[in-house]
Amino acid sequence: xxxxxxxxxxxxxxxxxxxxxxxxxxxxxxxxxxxxxxxxxxxxxxxxxxxxxxxxxxxxxxxxxxxxxxxxxxxxxxxxxxxxxxxxxxxxxxxxxxxxxxxxxxxxxxxxxxxxxxxxxxxxxxxxxxxxxxxxxxxxxxxxxxxxxxxxxxxxxxxxxxxxxxxxxxxxxxxxxxxxxxxxxxxx
Numbered sequence: 001x002x003x004x005x006x007x008x009x010x011x012x013x014x015x016x017x018x019x020x021x022x023x024x025x026x027x028x029x030x031x032x033x034x035x036x037x038x039x040x041x042x043x044x045x046x047x048x049x050x051x052x053x054x055x056x057x058x059x060x061x062x063x064x065x066x067x068x069x070x071x072x073x074x075x076x077x078x079x080x081x082x083x084x085x086x087x088x089x090x091x092x093x094x095x096x097x098x099x100x101x102x103x104x105x106x107x108x109x110x111x112x113x114x115x116x117x118x119x120x121x122x123x124x125x126x127x128x129x130x131x132x133x134x135x136x137x138x139x140x141x142x143x144x145x146x147x148x149x150x151x152x153x154x155x156x157x158x159x160x161x162x163x164x165x166x167x168x169x170x171x172x173x174x175x176x177x178x179x180x181x182x183x184x185x186x187x188x
Contacts, residue, residue: 010174017165017182021157026137026167026180029156030058033135034065036154037105041133042068046103049095051120052076054109057168057176058137058156062107073097075106075123077116089119100128109168110138111145111152118147137167138181157181 021029048070050059055074063072076093104124108117117134124132135154142161159181165171166178175182 005172005174010172013165013171013184014175014178014182016185016187018162018185019180020159020162020164020183021181023167023179026156027061029137030061031065033137033154033156034062037062037135038066038068041066041070041103041105044103044131046070046105047095047097047099048072048105048107049124050074050107051109051116052093053078053176054168054170055107058109059107062135071097073099075120077120089116094123099124101130103131103133104129105133105135107135109136110140110164111136111155112140114145114147114150117152118150121150138164138169140164159183162186 048059048063048066049072050056052074053076073095074093075095077089077091106117106120106124111117111134117136121132121134133153134151136152137156139152139155139158140161141158162183163171164181164183165175166180166182168176169181170176171184
């Protein structure tokens with residue numbers, strides 16, 4: 001059962017939030033990621049796989065900047081379910097394309113603690129992918145990343161250890177559409 005969300009709470013979260021990166025800065029970061037990915041993967045025949053729902057926005061923005069042949073699929077695995085804290089991983093949708101022997105580029109909104117990303121990367125590795133690479137819009141800087149062998153290969157922006165939303169990241173299921181990266185205000 002999801003928690004009751006009041007419309008004024010959602011509006012206030014945005015109005016009181018701290019802007020960490022504006023839309024121009026986010027777009028510039030995505031462009032840099034696209035350039036690096038294009039240099040590395042143009043000859044790989046990769047499969048581009050955003051992780052839903054968070055990877056939808058950054059994935060769509062990144063995909064249109066990659067000017068080489070690739071296939072696109074998606075995966076839906078989640079721990080948050082429109083809340084602000086993680087739960088057990090729930091697999092909602094697996095990819096449809098055959099990825100055995102292929103390079104897979106997993107795209108997500110944020111590398112926070114990495115539980116979801118680690119499970120997704122393991123799924124592709126165990127399923128026979130030739131290589132699994134990870135692209136994230138945000139890499140949250142803290143020491144709570146329990147998967148020491150997991151790293152993001154392509155990072156748009158590094159952020160401080162705060163609860164963030166916007167550009168694909170949500171606050172209680174809302175504000176994925178916010179035009180930048182915002183942090184919940186620490187002042188009431």
